Amino acid sequence: MKTKVLYIEDEPFLGRIVSETLQQQGFDLRLVADGAMVMKTLRSFHPDICVLDIMLPNVDGYTLCREIRAQNPGLPVIFLTARSETSDLVKGFEAGGTDYIKKPFSMEELIVRINNQLLLLSSLKKPLPDKDQQLGRYRLSVSRYELISPTTTHKLSAREMEILLLLTSGNNRVIERRDLLLQVWGDDSFFNSRTLDVYVRKLRSLFAEDPDIELVTLKGKGYLFLVKST
Amino acid sequence: MKTKVLYIEDEPFLGRIVSETLQQQGFDLRLVADGAMVMKTLRSFHPDICVLDIMLPNVDGYTLCREIRAQNPGLPVIFLTARSETSDLVKGFEAGGTDYIKKPFSMEELIVRINNQLLLLSSLKKPLPDKDQQLGRYRLSVSRYELISPTTTHKLSAREMEILLLLTSGNNRVIERRDLLLQVWGDDSFFNSRTLDVYVRKLRSLFAEDPDIELVTLKGKGYLFLVKST
DNA sequence: GCCAATAAAGGTTAATTAAGGTTAATGCTG
DNA sequence: CAGCATTAACCTTAATTAACCTTTATTGGC
Numbered sequence: 328m329k330t331k332v333l334y335i336e337d338e339p340f341l342g343r344i345v346s347e348t349l350q351q352q353g354f355d356l357r358l359v360a361d362g363a364m365v366m367k368t369l370r371s372f373h374p375d376i377c378v379l380d381i382m383l384p385n386v387d388g389y390t391l392c393r394e395i396r397a398q399n400p401g402l403p404v405i406f407l408t409a410r411s412e413t414s415d416l417v418k419g420f421e422a423g424g425t426d427y428i429k430k431p432f433s434m435e436e437l438i439v440r441i442n443n444q445l446l447l448l449s450s451l452k453k454p455l456p457d458k459d460q461q462l463g464r465y466r467l468s469v470s471r472y473e474l475i476s477p478t479t480t481h482k483l484s485a486r487e488m489e490i491l492l493l494l495t496s497g498n499n500r501v502i503e504r505r506d507l508l509l510q511v512w513g514d515d516s517f518f519n520s521r522t523l524d525v526y527v528r529k530l531r532s533l534f535a536e537d538p539d540i541e542l543v544t545l546k547g548k549g550y551l552f553l554v555k556s557t
Numbered sequence: 558m559k560t561k562v563l564y565i566e567d568e569p570f571l572g573r574i575v576s577e578t579l580q581q582q583g584f585d586l587r588l589v590a591d592g593a594m595v596m597k598t599l600r601s602f603h604p605d606i607c608v609l610d611i612m613l614p615n616v617d618g619y620t621l622c623r624e625i626r627a628q629n630p631g632l633p634v635i636f637l638t639a640r641s642e643t644s645d646l647v648k649g650f651e652a653g654g655t656d657y658i659k660k661p662f663s664m665e666e667l668i669v670r671i672n673n674q675l676l677l678l679s680s681l682k683k684p685l686p687d688k689d690q691q692l693g694r695y696r697l698s699v700s701r702y703e704l705i706s707p708t709t710t711h712k713l714s715a716r717e718m719e720i721l722l723l724l725t726s727g728n729n730r731v732i733e734r735r736d737l738l739l740q741v742w743g744d745d746s747f748f749n750s751r752t753l754d755v756y757v758r759k760l761r762s763l764f765a766e767d768p769d770i771e772l773v774t775l776k777g778k779g780y781l782f783l784v785k786s787t
Numbered sequence: 788g789c790c791a792a793t794a795a796a797g798g799t800t801a802a803t804t805a806a807g808g809t810t811a812a813t814g815c816t817g
Numbered sequence: 818c819a820g821c822a823t824t825a826a827c828c829t830t831a832a833t834t835a836a837c838c839t840t841t842a843t844t845g846g847c
């Protein structure tokens with residue numbers, strides 16, 4: 328699937344040039360000129376990265392960046408700006424930006440930096456563990472596809488294991504439902520299927536005997552695998 | 558423990574200036590001027606990040622970067638260089654660099670970019686700390702989505718938590734209604750919806766049993782989450 | 788300056804819609 | 818046909834909308 332870039336730029340000429348170049352490079356690009364539309368687009372478009380002009384009418388870029396990061400902490404945001412003073416750059420990073428490019432910039436630099444951010448991010452996404460791990464009173468043996476509770480041992484299927492690992496990989500962070508569906512089935516058409524819910528139910532029933540483990544639903548967002556430590 | 562920076566620079570004057578500034582900033586800095594020493598230092602010093610000049614005698618920076626990354630794939634490498642052509646920047650990223658700063662640069666920029674790289678790296682690694690907060694007689698467990706009163710525990714939905722956090726984030730400061738709407742729904746079209754009011758009502762009823770907590774309406778402005786401390 | 792009349796902002800409650808949960812039945816694929 | 822994966826049908830609850838009510842501002846005539 329194409330990498331989705333959300334590009335926020337109010338200046339029409341620059342906006343068009345950059346958009347077209349990035350599209351030629353194979354990015355799935357969405358250009359937004361109005362700051363007020365950004366948060367809405369974020370929810371519907373689900374970009375992999377944001378490129379953000381600082382000087383926008385109405386909203387300023389720093390505030391916008393803060394809002395984006397609050398909503399979606401893992402999303403890289405590259406500032407693209409005419410302001411070349413160091414103080415602006417500092418403000419950009421303070422607002423949660425993950426990179427900062429000064430105008431005039433070459434398209435090549437933008438492309439390289441976008442790819443770099445994506446690479447940094449993907450390398451951080453740790454591969455799913457293949458070792459055993461402790462979950463509350465349970466022990467999960469990844470290699471043997473078993474969930475071992477104090478009283479019984481339960482065999483897991485490949486799908487069950489995959490979903491459980493994704494849920495636990497977040498370290499008490501919310502795993503978006505959408506991400507789960509994409510990672511496990513990699514398909515939009517699954518988005519109205521109830522299959523995932525069936526697995527969630529299975530997992531919940533498996534962990535039922537440990538009150539310290541909870542798989543919380545966050546409606547409209549995703550799931551949170553909670554291990555309540557004492 | 559201090560953050561360890563391995564700084565590779567052959568030019569003595571620049572090397573000293575930068576080293577001293579970074580040390581003042583609280584970094585544990587190791588300056589290496591000879592490319593041949595880098596890999597050895599890497600093994601003994603175990604830096605958290607590398608800052609690397611491209612133009613070195615004997616070895617070139619790109620090759621060195623490749624070797625560093627091969628040895629230690631998770632280690633961020635910032636290029637610091639006089640070469641300002643895009644082709645050099647591209648080569649830098651291709652060699653595995655994670656950021657690229659052109660000379661002349663301000664020390665502030667270097668510091669910010671170092672911190673940014675470290676932040677990017679650490680952001681997904683650590684589990685989020687349990688950011689609980691005390692609100693009057695209630696305890697709010699953010700990670701568990703619970704509001705714990707002396708008598709009961711109430712589960713909060715994702716929206717309820719989001720709004721409550723925004724309201725309490727201001728430390729007895731006014732949160733503007735339009736900011737709330739923008740942050741939570743990010744859309745102008747919501748500005749005449751009554752949804753927010755419904756949530757405000759829910760929150761008020763949740764805190765009803767504590768007379769020291771008040772969610773004040775400031776008509777035309779916003780809300781004020783008041784905790785009357787003793 | 789006082790005080791209705793009116794508008795605007797926000798509150799309340801119930802109904803609606805959409806996201807997700809539950810079970811059981813059906814489809815696959817080795 | 819055995820065992821997992823998926824779909825279907827129906828249920829539950831969170832999120833939103835709608836309809837109507839209350840309170841606070843604003844304004845224009847006296």
